[in-house]
Amino acid sequence: MSAPTFAVSWDEERARDLAVARRRATGLLVFAALVFVATHVFTDGTGFWGYLQSAAEAGVVGGVADWFAVTALFRHPLGIPIPHTAIIARGKAVFGRGLGEFIAHNFLDPDQLAERLRDLDPASRLGEWLVRPSNAEVVARQGSGVIAGIADALGDEEIQESIRQAVEERIRTVELTPILGGAIELAMEGGHHHVLVDATLRGASRAIEENQDLLRERIRQESPWWIPESVDLMVFEKVYDGLQRFVRDVTADPDHEIRRHFDSQALLLADRLKASPDLRMQGEQLKAELLNHPEFQAWAQVLWTDLKQQLTRAAGEPESELRRRLEVWTIAAGERLAHDPDLRHRVNTWVVSVSRQVVEQSGGEVADLIASTVDRWDANEASRRLELLLGRDLQFIRINGTLVGALVGLLIHSLVQLTG
Numbered sequence: 001m002s003a004p005t006f007a008v009s010w011d012e013e014r015a016r017d018l019a020v021a022r023r024r025a026t027g028l029l030v031f032a033a034l035v036f037v038a039t040h041v042f043t044d045g046t047g048f049w050g051y052l053q054s055a056a057e058a059g060v061v062g063g064v065a066d067w068f069a070v071t072a073l074f075r076h077p078l079g080i081p082i083p084h085t086a087i088i089a090r091g092k093a094v095f096g097r098g099l100g101e102f103i104a105h106n107f108l109d110p111d112q113l114a115e116r117l118r119d120l121d122p123a124s125r126l127g128e129w130l131v132r133p134s135n136a137e138v139v140a141r142q143g144s145g146v147i148a149g150i151a152d153a154l155g156d157e158e159i160q161e162s163i164r165q166a167v168e169e170r171i172r173t174v175e176l177t178p179i180l181g182g183a184i185e186l187a188m189e190g191g192h193h194h195v196l197v198d199a200t201l202r203g204a205s206r207a208i209e210e211n212q213d214l215l216r217e218r219i220r221q222e223s224p225w226w227i228p229e230s231v232d233l234m235v236f237e238k239v240y241d242g243l244q245r246f247v248r249d250v251t252a253d254p255d256h257e258i259r260r261h262f263d264s265q266a267l268l269l270a271d272r273l274k275a276s277p278d279l280r281m282q283g284e285q286l287k288a289e290l291l292n293h294p295e296f297q298a299w300a301q302v303l304w305t306d307l308k309q310q311l312t313r314a315a316g317e318p319e320s321e322l323r324r325r326l327e328v329w330t331i332a333a334g335e336r337l338a339h340d341p342d343l344r345h346r347v348n349t350w351v352v353s354v355s356r357q358v359v360e361q362s363g364g365e366v367a368d369l370i371a372s373t374v375d376r377w378d379a380n381e382a383s384r385r386l387e388l389l390l391g392r393d394l395q396f397i398r399i400n401g402t403l404v405g406a407l408v409g410l411l412i413h414s415l416v417q418l419t420g
Contacts, residue, residue, distance in 0.1 A: 062405020
């Protein structure tokens with residue numbers, strides 16, 4: 001059996017206090033005994049000496065009786081196994097059960113706990129604590145660690161499969177072509193499509209410039225054999241300059257006919273994407289091919305792994321976005337608790353309700369825990385610990401027993417003298 005763990009400093013301090021109190025009580029008892037012996041040997045026991053002798057005699061009797069009673073709680077007096085002594089060592093199990101039931105019934109009363117919690121207003125205290133930046137930093141650090149720990153404890157394969165299924169089901173429930181049509185309309189309403197058109201025109205201009213030789217050779221090959229090469233070169237220059245000038249004109253003129261034609265065709269495509277059953281069917285087929293593509297399956301599988309790594313890394317970095325956001329959310333929660341009476345009331349009500357349920361359901365378990373803990377203590381060690389805890393005060397019972405006994409002896413002797 002293992003004894004309960006107490007701090008060494010606590011043991012030493014209580015042991016010193018107990019030793020001092022025990023010396024005082026024993027010293028008083030020895031003093032009373034010496035007075036009794038002295039008055040019995042050196043006086044005739046009459047007059048004043050008779051009163052003193054009777055008081056000392058009764059004081060010795062009272063002190064010895066209380067010494068026996070106090071000692072019998074923790075051990076056998078003088079090592080003699082007298083019945084009904086060493087009470088705590090013998091009745092350790094009963095003591096533990098009684099202590100557990102006493103605490104459960106008197107300190108874990110649901111009504112008293114609920115009343116105390118209402119007076120404490122835990123929501124306000126929590127709000128005041130959360131708004132402090134140092135506390136918010138602690139919450140963020142601990143919270144990020146908890147998040148990373150939960151992520152690390154979860155089974156990777158199960159989470160990966162769940163994420164893959166969730167992403168796939170979400171994509172399957174969304175029709176592709178109406179979204180594309182709406183995206184095209186939205187881009188055109190804001191004029192964002194001009195950026196794409198301009199980029200396409202600039203790309204076309206660079207492509208024409210970079211492929212001059214290819215274009216020149218193509219014209220020469222398509223030209224009849226009897227046309228001179230100089231004519232082919234003139235034709236190439238005309239075609240090249242015309243193409244580049246056309247591209248520059250379209251690029252420079254936001255209201256160019258080609259742009260208007262592109263806009264009309266884009267809007268027509270958007271309408272068809274949103275309304276055409278054929279395009280919608282083709283979009284669903286394309287989406288199904290995408291979902292079944294090995295690259296998509298691999299991406300969905302590694303999505304959780306990447307997220308887990310990011311969470312673990314962010315949890316360990318004091319300046320990470322995760323910690324920063326947790327700090328901001330913590331302070332915001334504290335400020336809301338401080339300024340929202342309805343929220344405070346709901347939080348307090350929840351705390352009281354949960355606490356009542358815990359106490360009502362766990363009161364018996366607390367009593368069993370205390371009883372089983374005391375029962376596992378070594379009997380002698382348990383007695384020693386309790387004596388350290390209670391012995392100093394019990395020594396005053398010995399002191400009072402000696403003094404009260406002396407007063408009673410004095411009173412009895414006085415009554416005898418008055419009535420004798």
